[in-house]
Amino acid sequence: MSKSIAGPEIERLIQLLARVPGLGPRSARRAALHLIKKKEQLFAPLSAAMAEALDRVRVCSTCGNVDTSDPCTICTDPRREDGTIIVVEDVADLWALERAAAMNARYHVLGGTLSPLDGVGPDDLNIKGLVERVAAGGVSELILAVNATVEGQTTAHYITDQVSDLGIKVTRLAHGVPVGGELDYLDEGTLSAALKSRTTF
């Protein structure tokens, strides 16, 4: 805005909202106006929820998940199997797998992938903690749920190497056709992987 048309507090709110992923300068203005209009219904509760989450959010020292308790809700959940750890790159991946609700296991968040070009080495990721958890015993399987990218696969290989002496099973997610996916739109790599891992109908 060239001229100041609203108080500095509102302009600062718009500037900060514009840095939230999913919002840009234009939608940040729309969002700010909407908040101001829905002052009691949305703005006040959101502001309170922000302050509370900001105050209480922690990174779990066991698995790297974010939560308001440390150890996190998943690490302390007595109904989960201790024997399986699903290794993910990011908390977002953990949440995605939890939404699928396919496994009742523990997690380990690496906090990224090995990427020599970006200067990300093993010490920058939460790999040491993972090896320690496995070495402490009680774990029989490590599911490497990293992304199917070069960096993800490199990281998977590195981790496999690190735990090779500990006598546990290391698995990775299956490659194949996404459920609901159309063959025509899939890349050759996926199709060839799906053919190779075909199952009996």
Added chain:
Amino acid sequence: MSKSIAGPEIERLIQLLARVPGLGPRSARRAALHLIKKKEQLFAPLSAAMAEALDRVRVCSTCGNVDTSDPCTICTDPRREDGTIIVVEDVADLWALERAAAMNARYHVLGGTLSPLDGVGPDDLNIKGLVERVAAGGVSELILAVNATVEGQTTAHYITDQVSDLGIKVTRLAHGVPVGGELDYLDEGTLSAALKSRTTF
């Protein structure tokens, strides 16, 4: 989320963020995670800016703009012409016109348009306040910058009627080809209006 995977404070933050225009349930999760990761750089300042804006935001009792002072920055700006009032439907329109920085006038925010089907009558809009401002004197022109919709035009006609005895000039925005617009993509109504209002080259 079927199972609780993060503390209730984080889940509540995600639910509220999902109600911000521009964000949905999916992007609200991404936004919340991003905020948590950028705790010091973004989450803390945004939370503080929200609390401050929430505390200080006011609706201007003169023009209906939102600001942290009442009367607002525009109403109290001594460099603006008192003689011209630009009438807009919404604060968003006021901000849009201010970004264009084409006029140095005062504003009046109606807070919507007349819409009998939705039960919005003249008393639901800030029309009485506008007529009073004009009647108080010192105003020579009313620019009706309402949207070019049926409701906007109905509202414009109603306002023109209300101020017809007060001896002021009432104008509306020009219809025409948007700057940078391609004729091929414009509707017939706009093209015909642009032809009718053609100017000497």
